Amino acid sequence: MINKKLNLNPKIFDKDVEQVPTRFGYGEALVELGKTNPNVVVLTGDLSASTRVDAFGKAFPDRFIECGIAEQNMMGIAAGLALSGKIPFVGSYAVFVPGRCWDQLRVSVCYSNANVKVAGAHAGISVGPDGATHQALEDIASVRAIPNLTIIAPCDSIETKKATIAAANIKGPVYFRFTREKTPVITTNDTPFKIGQAEILNEGKDAAIIACGPLVYQSLIAADILAHEGVKVRVINNHTIKPLDEKTIIAAAKETGAIVTVEEHQITGGLRGAIAECVTANYPVPMEAVGMPNSFGESGQPEELLEKYGMTVKEIVRAVKRVIKRKKSK
Amino acid sequence: MPSLTDGQIQKLEKTACEVRQDIIKMLLAANSGHSAGPLGSADIFVSLYFAVMNIDPKKPDWPDRDRLVVSAGHYAPVYYAAMAHRGYFPKAELTTLRKINSRLQGHPHNETLPGIDNSSGPLGQGISQAVGIALAGKIDKKRYHTYCFMGDGEQDEGQVWEAVMFAGKNKLNNLINIIDRNNIQIDGFTEDVMPLEPLKDKYESFGWHVIDVDGNNVCEIIDACNKAKAINEKPTVLICHTIPGKGVEFMEEKFEWHGVPPNPEQAKDALHQLRTLGGRIRGEHE
Helix, strand or coil, X not given: CECHHHCCCCCCCXXXXXXXXXXXXXXXXXXXXXHHCXXXXXXXXXXXXXXXXXXXXXXXXXXXXXXXXXXXXXXXXXXXXXXXXXXXXXXXXXXXXXXXXXXXXXXXXXXXXXXXXXXXXXXXXXXXXXXXXXXXXXXXXXXXXXXXXXXXXCCCHHHHHHHHHHHHCCCCCEEEECCCCEEECCCCCCCCCCCCCCEEEECCCCEEEEECCCHHHXXXXXXHHHHHCCCCEEEEECCEEECCXXXXXXXXXXXXXXXXXXXXXXXXXXXXXXXXXXXXXXXXXXXXXXXXXXXXXXXXXXXXXXXXXXXXXXHHHHHHHHHHHHHHCC | CCCCCHHHHHHHHHHHHHHHHHHHHHHHHHCCCCXXXXXXXHHHHHHHHHHHCCCCCCCCCCCCCCEEEECCHHHHHHHHHHHHHHCCCCHHHHHHCCCCCXXXXXXXXXXXXXXCXXXXXXXXXHHHHHHHHHHHHHHCCCCCCEEEEEECHHHHXXXXXXXXXXXXXXXXXXXXXXXXXXXXXXXXXXXXXXXXXXXXXXXXXXXXXXXXEECCCHXXXXXXXXXXXXXXXXXXXXXXXXXXXXXXXXXXXXXHHCCCCCCHHHHXXXXXXXXXXXXXXXXXXX
């Protein structure tokens, strides 16, 4: 049953549910932040239109920094700006940022605890035709072990906007992950958002789906299908992967006894890794994973790729059934 | 700035000699760390801290201070010794270098020790940070200068040239890069490991003003910094030609001393040489 308190999009299960790429929310938030906070500066590496920072650049040219195709330097400049009191938002495709500047993120930004906000756009396999090189499926895993870094994978454009504005208001480095394609708008302006607080979108006690990013939508559809079969599934939007909302995760383990993680990322080291670490340390229960099965992607249409690599409603439903079976056989 | 009096020069040279002695003591106590670069660059650090930079050790976070971004973090011994002499923290703390619970990390950490403007260690990162700090100064219309200190082997890193290209494009005249051109790196001489020459031409072609400097001559270093501040249309790099291991005969010009500390006997010999300026004078404590 959908959690009414969260004011989710009432048209969520309609065929014509509004669809907007998550990254659009980033661009909108930056323009708003530019108006209210003179310390906000934006850096781009020759990808300003596709990462949606071009509007900020037009509105605030003096605070818009074109770095060219040089991500290591861009991350270092962001650190220097932050050490001088600025709030830099630095972004590119996730395969490049953080993909090409992990060490700069680790030392120049995170070790220095520099107030840099890092945006990885076009993450996940749904980037599509560009192929494996451009499909960031390891970004969360690659940055999750770095101390001081907050990691957020918003589920839709509205949540992305809220996350971007919230990130500007906390001190310290943040990594956001966005996707390219249009995806359903799940939340509304009235849906609560707090960094580090997972939200229970759908209530249920037979199993829990813990998801992040646009696949939260597929998780809700899966829960709806399962509800029609009499299986009641809790769906948790775990937008903040670090710091993890351990309270909500442990409660899910205790109250449902079966967990499925859903992410558009390798099943190693990302959301599943974070949840498994928390669950095994606190309240071990059977877990199943929906995500990229330790493989590189390939060219194709987004929906074809999600189908081929098993990140679909059908696979989520199957994983829930498997995990419930394991729970019952314990 | 008026040129220095003989007395001022002698005082700076004396401080540099004391800094070198502290470097030997620190490395001996730590039993690890880099010898040649820190000894060779003592004159540069002393010039910056005692004659060039607009700073106040009592206000390490003063927003209008000049910044020093040490890009080559392995120069930590000379960096810390110069800071201690300038009054940022007690000199007695110097021998805690690299030890557990010390503020003097093996490579500098901005969050650990007041007065450290950035964290460094992995080479090539500091110059980008310095560019960011200089850029922030431009955006905020501040008058501070940003000094970056780099090794020459560090120029091998691709990130350096990304940053140099950016600084040239943006005409960051408030950025002064100082390269310790001592011609050595861990595996050997720079021109054998990965040739850097013509280094001057490289920087010039990226839109920088270049000044060649005797990096073991405090007058030349200070003079070059003043000239760099007067260059309005572009960033400046000082290619400081130094003698690695300067002041300790058995270390001078030897790449083998890049990344190792002296043993107790070598340290004793080194301190004797520094106190007596290579046997030319009687040491004060002999």
